[in-house]
Amino acid sequence: MFSFLAFRDWIHQTVLFKFLLSWCHFIFTTNHHFIFTTNHQFFFTTNHDSILPNEIITDILLRLPTKSLLKCMCVSKSWHQLISSLDFVNTHLKLNKHHIVLFPGIFENIRFCSLPPLFNKQQLTQELFHMDPPCSPPFFVGSVNGLICLFNRRRDTYIWNPNIRKSKKLFKSSWGTSCYTKYGFGYDDSRDDYKALFIDHCGNSYNGEFSNTRVVVNIYSSRTDSWTILHDQLKGIFLLNYSGKFINGEIYWAASTGIHDYNVRNIISFDVANETWGSLELPICREEVFNIKVGVVESELSVLYTCKPGTTSDVWILKDRKVNVSWMKRFTIEYPQYAILYGFDSPIFTFSIYLRQSDDDDILLLIPGKIMIFDGSTKKFKHTAIVKECNTAEIYGESIVNPLTISCKSSA
Known part of the structure; x- marks a missing residue:
């Protein structure tokens, strides 16, 4: 068209x-x-x-x-x-509307690719390039406005712009005291403030069970170049996906009621500007067993319902959060019967969907270690490509924002 x-x-x-x-x-x-x-x-x-x-x-x-x-x-x-x-x-x-796709590695450095080759299975393996992050191995927190937040095993945390090859190492914080750390990276445009968020689910372990679970929230603000530590938040709530999805001023996680409960009960949000928590009901609340994932379609919060035995997925998007919570079923994608989504069963993983603006309007689904293309008109599977040792890919918008100049801004 x-x-x-x-x-x-x-x-x-x-x-x-x-x-x-x-x-x-x-x-x-x-x-x-x-x-x-x-x-x-x-x-x-x-x-x-x-x-x-x-x-x-x-x-x-x-x-x-x-x-x-x-x-x-x-x-x-x-x-x-x-x-x-x-x-x-x-x-x-x-x-600037130029975007690329980041492939955060599990053990390797970050790789990237421009969008067009992803729709061509033959070109993809020839178009992946390596980045040189400021720490290794890098664990990906999130990206916004061309800045990438990441950390290493020593909990050294960085905000990095790969385009201008500049990074800022953040002051040490006490986050990471639990093996159940979840994180996110967002932006408060009202104060021009970038924030990194690390949530530790702490507790005493006995025979594989946790007791006296508490949640410690560590928030870094670029505007003050400092950390804030908050206690007694998110009681009775366990965040599932490691990296939260930042969309329209809020960071989102799928959530359950306990550390060993991996059934998605609702969606938890963090307002980056106000530093407040919120909760969203799921689009579908039935007794049937669904495989539920939180992700993003273009710039909209989305939920992916994969029906058993896993041959179709319903894609729901959040239409209006500020006025009234309203979910809309966008489309249903159809997998081939032989498709097995290894590693994507767990709700700890997220997804991203990019809708190609072209004659055929193909759908690009990014899941851990895999890229899947669906026909835009029929929503049926076309082809897939494997990206080894890769977490969920992210759509990344390039910029010239300097991470060294985002700290300690004067108040407006």
Whole structure:
């Protein structure tokens, strides 16, 4: 099906880039003169005075991809200051729509791939690339606004932007005293505050049973560059999936009533701005046995109900949380009879679904160690690809947000 929006964006980018090419020899100051080529490479030429207004230069730079902006920062001090400014970074974050897929490893470093090859089974194995995180092995907490939160076995915690190759090591906290630690990473846009959350379920073990279970919540705030430790929260609630899903200001986990109870009872949310907890009922509450997963479809909270014996899954999305909790069944995907979803039975794993905007509108399902493609019209399985030793993949939006400058901001 023809997409007018995609065509419009393509026309806009093409015209804008041709405009940049036609004016490139006027853009730079007397000290620097710079020319773009069609593949975003550049070189210096003779000196000229700039006659292009700064507003137009800024508008052009805002529409360049992240990697091109990093090159532009090397052109002059004025460009470096402009691109590094908070207003520019935040505006570019809203305009930039380039996404890749992260594959957090179980024992290895993080791998990544652009989205298009994932829809082609033959290209996928040739398109995976390795990242070089600041700690090894990295345990993935979450990502937001181009920043990735991760930690290692020593509980060293980092906020990292792989695009600009900068990371911030957080001060040590007391989290990790339990083998049942759950975590999440989110963003409070009202205060421009990034928060990392670590929840420890602690208790005394006797003959495999836990008694006197207590919950300790550790919250890191980038705005104050400090940790807050809270006790006596989430009594009688056990979070199931290790990494919470951050969606529209809240972090979500599937939850049960005890450490040894893996039946999903409801969904627990953490409001990043207010630091308050909430609870959501499941879309379906029946006596039948379902395999239930919490995940995300595009930018919506979703629940995946896999019916026994596991040949179909109903995809439900949360339509409106702030006014009234409203679930809607989006579609049902159909697996082949021989498909066995090893390792995906446990609710500790989450999923992500990406809907391809193209003629066939294919559905991309990301689950631990596996990528599955479904036909957009019939919702039937098309093909799959294995990504060995990989947790659930994440859709990641690139940015130029510097983790070294997000701490200790002055109050608005």
